[in-house]
Amino acid sequence: MIRCLCLGVASLVAATGCGGGAPGGDALPAADPKSGGAATTLDDTSLAYGNGVGALSEEQEGQFSLGHSVFSRAWVTAPATTDNLDGLGPLFNARACASCHSKDGRSAPFNSSGALLGMLFRLSIPGVADNGGPNPDPVYGDQLRPFGILGVPGDGTPHVAYEEVPGSYGDGSPFSLQKPSYSIDGWNYGEPNEGLMLSPRTGPSVFGLGLLEAVPEEEILAHVHPPDADGVHGVPNYVWDAEQRATVLGRFGWKANQPSTRQQTAGAFVGDIGITSALFRNGTCTPTMAACNAAVSGADPDFELSDQSWDAVGFYMRSLAVPARRALADRVALRGERLFETFGCAACHLTTLHTGDADVKTLAHQTIHPYTDLLLHDMGPDLADNRPDFQASGSQWRTSPLWGLGLLQKVNQHSFMLHDARARGFAEAILWHGGEGAKARENFRLAEASERDALLEFLESL
Amino acid sequence: MFVTSAKSVACLALLGCLAGCSSDDSGGGGVSREAVVKNYAANLYAAYADSVVDAQEFQTDVNSFLANPTEDRLETTRASWLASRAHYMLTEGARFYDGPIDAEPQNNEGLLNSWPLDEAFIDYASNDGLVNEDVGIINMPAMLPEITAEGLDALNGSADEPENVASGYHAVEFLLWGQALKDVGPGERPATDYVIGGPSKNADRRSAYLKVAVAGIISHLGDVRDAWRPNASYRVGFEQQLDESLGHIFTGLAKFSKGELGSQRIGAAYESKKRHDQHDCFSSETLVDYERDARGVQAMYLGTYAGNDGPGLDDLVRAADPTLDAELKKKLQASIDAIVAIPKPFEDAIAGDDESAGRKAIQAALTALSEQGNAFGAAAAAIGLSITVDDPEP
Numbered sequence: 001m002i003r004c005l006c007l008g009v010a011s012l013v014a015a016t017g018c019g020g021g022a023p024g025g026d027a028l029p030a031a032d033p034k035s036g037g038a039a040t041t042l043d044d045t046s047l048a049y050g051n052g053v054g055a056l057s058e059e060q061e062g063q064f065s066l067g068h069s070v071f072s073r074a075w076v077t078a079p080a081t082t083d084n085l086d087g088l089g090p091l092f093n094a095r096a097c098a099s100c101h102s103k104d105g106r107s108a109p110f111n112s113s114g115a116l117l118g119m120l121f122r123l124s125i126p127g128v129a130d131n132g133g134p135n136p137d138p139v140y141g142d143q144l145r146p147f148g149i150l151g152v153p154g155d156g157t158p159h160v161a162y163e164e165v166p167g168s169y170g171d172g173s174p175f176s177l178q179k180p181s182y183s184i185d186g187w188n189y190g191e192p193n194e195g196l197m198l199s200p201r202t203g204p205s206v207f208g209l210g211l212l213e214a215v216p217e218e219e220i221l222a223h224v225h226p227p228d229a230d231g232v233h234g235v236p237n238y239v240w241d242a243e244q245r246a247t248v249l250g251r252f253g254w255k256a257n258q259p260s261t262r263q264q265t266a267g268a269f270v271g272d273i274g275i276t277s278a279l280f281r282n283g284t285c286t287p288t289m290a291a292c293n294a295a296v297s298g299a300d301p302d303f304e305l306s307d308q309s310w311d312a313v314g315f316y317m318r319s320l321a322v323p324a325r326r327a328l329a330d331r332v333a334l335r336g337e338r339l340f341e342t343f344g345c346a347a348c349h350l351t352t353l354h355t356g357d358a359d360v361k362t363l364a365h366q367t368i369h370p371y372t373d374l375l376l377h378d379m380g381p382d383l384a385d386n387r388p389d390f391q392a393s394g395s396q397w398r399t400s401p402l403w404g405l406g407l408l409q410k411v412n413q414h415s416f417m418l419h420d421a422r423a424r425g426f427a428e429a430i431l432w433h434g435g436e437g438a439k440a441r442e443n444f445r446l447a448e449a450s451e452r453d454a455l456l457e458f459l460e461s462l
Numbered sequence: 463m464f465v466t467s468a469k470s471v472a473c474l475a476l477l478g479c480l481a482g483c484s485s486d487d488s489g490g491g492g493v494s495r496e497a498v499v500k501n502y503a504a505n506l507y508a509a510y511a512d513s514v515v516d517a518q519e520f521q522t523d524v525n526s527f528l529a530n531p532t533e534d535r536l537e538t539t540r541a542s543w544l545a546s547r548a549h550y551m552l553t554e555g556a557r558f559y560d561g562p563i564d565a566e567p568q569n570n571e572g573l574l575n576s577w578p579l580d581e582a583f584i585d586y587a588s589n590d591g592l593v594n595e596d597v598g599i600i601n602m603p604a605m606l607p608e609i610t611a612e613g614l615d616a617l618n619g620s621a622d623e624p625e626n627v628a629s630g631y632h633a634v635e636f637l638l639w640g641q642a643l644k645d646v647g648p649g650e651r652p653a654t655d656y657v658i659g660g661p662s663k664n665a666d667r668r669s670a671y672l673k674v675a676v677a678g679i680i681s682h683l684g685d686v687r688d689a690w691r692p693n694a695s696y697r698v699g700f701e702q703q704l705d706e707s708l709g710h711i712f713t714g715l716a717k718f719s720k721g722e723l724g725s726q727r728i729g730a731a732y733e734s735k736k737r738h739d740q741h742d743c744f745s746s747e748t749l750v751d752y753e754r755d756a757r758g759v760q761a762m763y764l765g766t767y768a769g770n771d772g773p774g775l776d777d778l779v780r781a782a783d784p785t786l787d788a789e790l791k792k793k794l795q796a797s798i799d800a801i802v803a804i805p806k807p808f809e810d811a812i813a814g815d816d817e818s819a820g821r822k823a824i825q826a827a828l829t830a831l832s833e834q835g836n837a838f839g840a841a842a843a844a845i846g847l848s849i850t851v852d853d854p855e856p
Binding site: 041042043045046047051052054058061062063064065066068069073074076077078079080082084085308309312413 | 567582589626738848849
């Protein structure tokens with residue numbers, strides 16, 4: 001057998017030279033495929049987001065199995081024979097984690113029937129809650145739940161209308177962006193507060209979270225600096241940690257409003273599915289919702305999500321591997337990677353971070369390429385939701401990780417991007433950038449077509 | 463995760479290392495990669511073709527039951543359901559590489575074998591002894607006025623809910639057995655559920671549903687079979703891209719062993735101790751299917767199917783590393799033996815503490831399947847392929 005010594009784990013980077021251009025000259029160094037360090041998967045199929053990291057102990061494999069199952073299973077109305085999965089709602093957005101994170105990926109804004117259910121709407125009114133976070137609407141709380149169990153009306157029904165906004169690249173070729181406007185009708189519990197603020201947010205993919213959680217706080221804060229020449233100025237969000245009962249650095253969510261995967265998980269269970277847990281023991285019915293308050297609970301005895309399931313589903317999400325970068329020696333993609341730097345994208349979408357200690361070997365002390373600084377940036381008025389979230393203003397968003405995004409079409413059969421899925425692919429997502437991202441956007445918009453294509457090719461390789 | 467490898471399909475397919483990585487077509491021991499890939503495809507085609515015939519025979523029994531819905535005929539039809547999965551379960555190692563069985567957007571596997579399912583999405587269901595007769599597609603004509611195969615497929619996974627399972631083997635299993643309400647043993651749906659004008663509401667819609675769901679199984683199996691037909695374009699491509707296809711074959715076997723059969727079908731239920739987390743919850747025949755699954759994986763490695771013993775992956779691995787091949791064969795048999803050793807029924811075996819005979823036997827099967835999955839990764843590496851072993855989606 002002929003052996004091409006191309007792909008030992010340790011030699012991945014060097015070895016990819018076997019398909020690259022001739023050494024020297026203008027040849028670019030081949031790219032690092034291991035976007036998630038040792039927690040990288042080579043799977044590039046439609047299941048690419050759903051692989052566990054390697055080197056789990058037997059006990060961790062058990063946790064992963066159960067977590068995967070809890071993540072996938074649908075909750076039902078209590079009481080039910082499936083007594084570890086009952087207690088849905090009474091108000092809810094979805095019945096399962098996997099409803100909005102299909103194949104551990106990112107939801108499309110519309111479901112197969114065309115309803116606007118792939119995103120949720122955060123709600124609040126002016127002011128600040130006791131924990132420093134958004135001030136919930138007294139009747140509807142902090143999130144719109146379109147559904148209720150039998151006999152409990154949902155909050156209301158969200159709608160979106162899009163207006164096509166034409167624009168053109170530097171070379172005159174046209175593009176069009178769809179500008180959303182949101183509305184909610186059928187409020188079932190009376191008119192909401194006059195000052196109600198809405199923030200539409202899609203369900204993001206859930207792989208690589210254990211790596212992001214393992215990045216030491218000091219490394220994230222080291223990237224906080226005064227505005228640079230392009231006005232880029234990342235700032236941290238500080239949010240309430242309900243488990244520690246303290247204000248801590250936020251890392252997860254579209255506005256970095258969640259401190260940990262554990263809290264994110266428990267928060268999504270109670271907010272999105274209506275499942276109470278040790279952390280959030282109270283359901284989300286507000287005092288005036290009579291049928292909601294009267295509904296049967298699945299609590300056994302104090303709450304619905306067992307600690308075992310909570311631990312397991314949190315572990316599952318922390319230990320999903322990151323898809324490897326592809327097209328490592330593709331000259332166009334490598335040129336695009338260089339442009340990603342020169343256009344200024346990498347100022348916020350940081351190429352490289354490092355993890356510290358972690359309970360899983362393959363998550364600890366890794367060099368990773370998430371393309372985020374986990375900090376907030378002002379993205380300008382066009383992307384603003386005008387709803388503050390802890391320290392994040394109405395126009396600040398956390399830099400979104402870009403790893404694995406080139407496989408979105410393959411895994412989730414769509415290419416909608418940004419917090420409310422308004423962008424139809426990478427180019428539109430870039431063109432929506434404003435505020436601190438305006439300079440980089442203009443560098444892209446005004447570049448010649450081959451450079452724009454190269455940048456997109458690079459993003460597709462992630 | 464990465465699996466250490468020498469020459470790699472991933473190198474070819476994923477990392478773009480085409481130049482200088484020429485494929486060596488002869489695997490050694492006189493068996494070529496081409497022969498192995500072709501034999502795999504031929505066996506898989508035969509297994510899907512047999513599965514179609516199984517489903518057609520099952521359909522005959524279903525029709526005979528519906529014509530005269532007695533308890534005796536219901537028993538016969540239940541036995542026929544279990545028999546009809548004999549060949550299909552042998553094919554399950556051919557998943558997880560976007561092949562004809564589970565490539566999106568059709569995802570035949572999801573339409574054929576989705577589980578678990580929300581019973582009340584299909585038919586009446588009992589919650590803590592209170593039967594709600596007015597739920598499910600059968601009892602809510604507004605959900606689907608006329609029950610058709612297309613209509614059921616469209617409702618499968620509807621509202622993006624993974625357990626809104628309307629079609630496939632397990633929907634049919636529920637229609638034949640009903641909810642399993644006791645701690646141990648199958649469901650006890652009465653045959654009178656299908657007596658039109660009898661004691662159960664909507665027997666006509668239930669009968670129509672059963673008929674259509676069975677027809678749907680035949681149709682989706684037929685689609686998969688046809689994609690593997692000699693000269694069908696998928697098969698032709700599969701037999702040309704030898705290294706890529708071998709990578710697919712190993713990937714399917716590894717992921718199915720460790721991630722699906724191990725982690726999701728056995729491990730999740732072991733952890734939760736909940737009977738509805740097993741594969742055949744209504745019929746309580748879970749362990750029959752798990753044994754078939756494991757035997758199917760073994761046969762795919764050996765290149766055998768229904769009396770045909772053709773060139774197998776084992777021939778390639780043995781030529782590269784005879785010790786590894788011997789170890790893998792031992793692991794395949796160990797997994798089967800471990801599953802056979804689990805006391806039936808499965809829902810009884812998962813109960814109790816970790817020192818109970820049932821749970822110890824299940825843990826042994828989990829360990830065996832996990833090792834088997836990792837061994838497929840090592841075997842793939844030995845013949846110059848690099849594959850992903852870890853957990854797939856259900």
